[in-house]
Amino acid sequence: MSNQIIQGILLGGYYALIACGLSFMFSVMRIINLAHGSLAVFAAFALWWLASRYHIPPFVGLLIVLPLMAAIGWALQRFLLERSARGGTLLPILTTFGLAIVIDNMLFEQFGADTRSLAPYIGSLSYASWEWPGSIYVGKLAVIMFATAVILLGGLQLFLTRTRLGRSIRATSEDPDTAGLVGVDARRANAVAASIAMVTVGLAGAFLGMRATFDPYAGAPQLLFAFEAAVIGGAGSLWGTLVGGIVLALAQTLGAQVHPQGFLIGGHAVFLVVLFVRLSTSGLGLRGLLRLPSRSAS
């Protein structure tokens, strides 16, 4: 059992990876990007294509895919989100949902319905494991994944608090108009934030492809996992998404113990329970589950 708990915790690293971009983008731009999961799957396909066609190992392929994802994030913000956000809070939901449909079906058109995996291209890493005391075997890939999540979250935290650009992004997320008045280019800050979010999505897509299989329509479940982990982790800090990811993964692991089809049910159920507790304890003042800062100025 302790073995499964450790596997669950390590899987939580993946959920934290996929969730942190979603909640980061939401906290800065107040947009829930419904194409989030589809973009992760896109990144996985890009790595798969590089590996199968040009024999570029996925870890090297990231050097190409991550900058590409950053560019996509920038373009996404400039050409889609910025414009649709001007039409109110509901429009970006529709825009990004439409984008998700486009991405999913383009991937299907390009790569067909077959499930793919990056596992064949990473050598022994996909199955190698370390033995820990108590005859517990932990997959090397799972440990790398978890470590990446911790480093990424820590790096983001440092970036947001210690750098001028990070402060600009935080200021923009609090109050874009005032940010402009103190000299912050809010459009640029948003575009940079979207780029960063997409880089995290690219990383998540890479690990999705290495630890499991994916197909063109795998984006929707990834979006739901990301959303659930972000909400369970709650507002406050980026570290919350790590906690949320671990809770989600443990619930899924437990669900799978109870029933063969209980893996996903366990995850959804713990999400709803957390939501229910949150809603019934917070009273009517609940303004948002994901948001980090409050918007009122003084």
Place this chain on the structure above:
Amino acid sequence: MSLLSVENLVVRHGLLQAVRGVSFSIERGETLALVGANGAGKTTLLRAIAGAHQPAAGRVLLDGADLTSVPSHRRVGMGIALVPEGRKLFVQMTVEENLLLGRTAGRPGEWSVDKVLDMFPNLRPRRHAKTGHLSGGEQQATAIGRALMSNPEVLLLDEVSLGLSPLIVDRVYAALQGLIASGTTIILVEQDLNRALSVSDRVICMLEGRVALEGPSKAVSRDNVTKAYFGLHRKSPGSVPA
């Protein structure tokens, strides 16, 4: 050449015309007070100069260069800084972070976090506190400091005494006197007429989006300003409110 001039500026909020053809200019080192009743258009005018509102007509010039279509964040780099009404601090960020933000696009110059903390010594112990937890006076000091961090040529101050106790207002104005003495160009919006007249070189009184009265602060009588304030100078002066 004037440091900053505004030519026939018109600003609309939807259908409402908040500023209707205002022109004035300010010389380097001068202190200009904008007074007028609520809704006279002072704040809108100040925000239009800072670039927060796009004017429907007219121009804003700094050192002769047309700023009208320059976005607000680039105006900071050209030397215009606004201390907005209601302070508008980033409440999730610390005093120091708010101050550092002021330097994002600012010009090179003498202002630093330490210099701001020297100017407002009571901020020093709160340096790493989130500004949402500060008192009104500390917040106002942070807001002024944040604007100064960009080393502005023109400092725009919108209602810096609003909601503060008289004692704190005295302190804020003492600090402003220091800035004025050091030659900073200032446009300030102030509800308190006496304070506005005593601190400024020149005064503009606005009424319904237009300039109703303009003159040197020493020369205009309080009575004249009051009349312009309420739009009484065109009608028979009945009972002028005190």
Place this chain on the structure above:
Amino acid sequence: MSAVSSSPVIERGTMTSRIAAIAVAVIIALLAIAPQFLSAGAVDRMTALFIYVILAAMWNALAGFGGLVSVGQQVFFGLGAYFTIRLADAGLNPFASLFVSAIVVGIVSWPLSFFMLRLRNGEFAIGMWVIAALTHLLVNLDRLVQGETGTSLISLNVYDAGTRRATIYWLALASMTALLAVLFGLLRGSTGAAIRAIRDNEDAAASVGVRVTGTKRLLFVLAAFGIGVAGALWLATSITFQPKTYFNVQWTAYMIFMVLVGGIGTFEGAILGALVFFLIETWFGGTGVWYLVGLGATAVLFSLFLPRGLWGTIEERFGLRFLPVGYRVRLPENAPSDDGTAPSPV
């Protein structure tokens, strides 16, 4: 009399709308007798169109009037079909099952609303998706459904194909007409004023005493019921029930497409959008994936460049209103007419 003619006239219908009302009655009458003249295939297609109109109108009721964008409405579509299977299996007449099932869906949605309506914007949207995913998984656990293998509405086979086809057609037509009438009545009645107030500014509406949550709950339950009807009818036309098909997010994608293209927040827009979708599906549905890419891309483009949709744009441009759900102020003849841009009074 002369004093009256110089002041603005407040009216509900216009001449166009009175003509439109007669036209609607004629169209419904014609549709009712249409199966006599149409081929079997055409009757099936028309049934599909009616179901699309229901889906579009119900999603529009929720998003366009209640401000609640959901990407999980397939949950009610799937449940409408699933409960029909369950009720028919329990021995209820299959046609009766369709509507009892929809009522059950409406009843289920009521407690759900207490939970979901406290989420905002995107959180509500995706929260509904989680509900749909979970419901799908739970339905799969039902032995009767046999997981993704699915099952069929076998009891419908006692009717011969012709009777079945015509009955389902009429039921779909009647359901569509009734649901549109209910929605129209809601929008014209006192609830309509509340709905429009919420649509324009939720916080302001709350501050003047509009029952925001109650009104949203009403729309949420109505939409659940209506989409439940649609799911049940779809099951009746296709007989087989595979959870994957019914709980597919694609249903919500279709709803969003129809409403975005037709005109979100306009009564006529949803109907127009369903018609457009129906035609596109008829012409391009065979192109498979590219058809879906096109739907997604069109939705993106409309949301970016024509967020008011076709009908919203027409209405704005020409001041045209066939089925007036609001009031409008007509200025006297000599005054400059401005009804195209005048905000509809709340």
